[in-house]
Amino acid sequence: MKRIISSVLALSVCLTPLSVPLMVQPSWAQSQNSQVEKLKQLIEQAQQQERQGQPRQAIETWQEILAIARQFKQRRGEAIALNYIGLNYDSISQPQEALKYYNQALPITREVGERRGEASTLNNIGRVYDSIGQPQEALKYYNQALPIRREVGDRAGEATTLSNIGAVYDSISQPQEALKYYNQALPIRREVGDRRGEASTLSNIGLAYNSISQPQEALKYYNQALPITRSVGDRAQEAIILNNIGRVYDNISQPQEALKYYNQALPILQQVGDRRGEATTLNNIGLVYDNISKPQEALKYYNQALPILQQVGDRRGEATTLNNIGAVYNSISQPQEALKYYNQALPILQQVGDRRREAGTLNNIGLAYNSISQPQEALKYFNQALPIWRSVGDRKMEATTLSNIDAVNNRSQPPSRTNILQTPK
Incomplete structure (x- = not known):
């Protein structure tokens, strides 16, 4: 008897740094001393707002800088401001807005021959496509950025793009290819003395080893990364x-050890004011409790995570948590309640263009309908999920969905839930 496998979207954190963006050198319109001084102040203000985690305010400030650059027809400055606006929109989960600004910046960098800026913008565009579940499009832009960074001798930028390419391959279940790129990035990070980047790449290597079921190797790299960050x-x-360490222990069925690490991470995230990371960790703790059959405890943590994600505007994280709540209700034989949460998650994922998680949610909805003896409705959702898995190149989930369809057609009994879909890095 074939069984239906549902997908739980487990929100988890992985380090994949942004490219080093263009730095503004305000030498525009030297005869306009007051404007130059104003630009210096605005640039300092925008960067301070970014450091303080105020991306919306930073966007407003960069918009002022953009207006001045356009007023004085300073094309380099215009491209820089557009790139920063895109970065800040990306940070608040508005990928389409980010793309809008990056795509304005890109032709300007080419027009003025700013090769570093061109590579930076290509990298940022690739990052957006990766974040919305379009890995092939992401690779297209990263692979344009990489030779430019090598050409101009931007070793730090080269390492960033190599790491980003690795992350894409990891997200499409090609961890060996991911390792190839991470292992090119790591010595460059060390060469340029980028200790933060070194820790990031070590963490990404750990993540790749975890995904190929080498947890001890993963822990080896995470445990190299941890003292560097400290x-x-x-x-x-x-x-x-x-x-990430907590996630390894969760994957190797050591839930108490996983909780130990998650519970170390949580107060740090609260201390540094990382609300998105706080919600991620709450979600991860909820997932552990869900996996050890403590559904009410899981709901307690998921329900703490959800309003934070809504507050910070993390639409993908919100949809992930709605999915997780729905999965808990499905596991405790409340499929109608589960459908309520899945149906809140689905339009969000469609709105942000996250095809991978959209397919996972369609799969979960199909499972819920099957559990209430509506096989035709279940098939409808499984059959919507199937072409999406094919389009994103996820062969494992394609096979799972085919198995689900076969199980419904053969009137198999629905089994207990199995966790198979992880959040893209």
């Missing part, structure tokens, strides 16, 4: 790596 005083990265 030595540079990067509390946010420390929490991310603690989260």
Whole structure:
């Protein structure tokens, strides 16, 4: 008897740094001293807002810089401002807005011959496509950025793009290919003295080993990354790596050890004011409790995560948590309640263009309908999920969905839920 396997979208943190963006050198319109001084102040203000986690305010400030650059027909400055606006929209999960600004910046960087800026913008566009579940499109842009970074001798940028390419391959279940790129990035990080980047790449290598069921190898790399982040005083990265270690222990059925690391990460994230990371960790803790058959405890943590994600505007994280809540209700034989949450998640995922998670949600809805003896409705959703898995190149989930369709057609009994879909890095 074939069984139906549902998908739970487990929100988890992985370090994949942004490209080093263009730095503004405000030499525009030297005769306009007051404007130059104003630009310096605005640039400092925007960068301070970014450091303080105020991306919306930073967008407004960069818009002022953009207007001045356009007023004085300073095309380099215009491209820089557009790129920063895109970065900030990306940070608040507005990928289409980010793309809009990056795609304005890109032809300007080419027009003025700013090769570093061109590579930076190509990298940022690739990052957006990766974040919305379009890995092939992401690779297209990363692979344009990489030779430019090598051409101009931007070793730090080269390492970033190599790491980003690795992350894409990891997200499409090609961890060996991912390792190939991470292992090119790592010595460059060390060469340029980028300790944060080194820790990031070590963490990504750990993630790849975890995905190919080599948990001890994964822990080896995470445990190299952790003291580096502590030595540079990067509390946010420390929490991310603690989260990743927790995830390994969760995957190898050591839930109490997983909770130990998640519970170390949580207060750090609260201390540094990383609300999105806090919600991620709450979600991860909820997932552990869900996996050890403590559904009410799981709901307690998921329901703490959900309003935070809504508050910070993380639409993908919100949809993931709605999915997780729905999965808990399905596991405790409340499929109608589960459908309520799945049906809130689905339009969000369609709105943000996250095809992978959309397919996971369609699969979950199909499972819920099957459990209430509506096989035709179940088939409708499985058959919507199937072409999406094919389009994103996820062969494992394609096979799972085919198995689900076969199980419904053969009137198999629905089994208990199995966790098979992980959040893209």
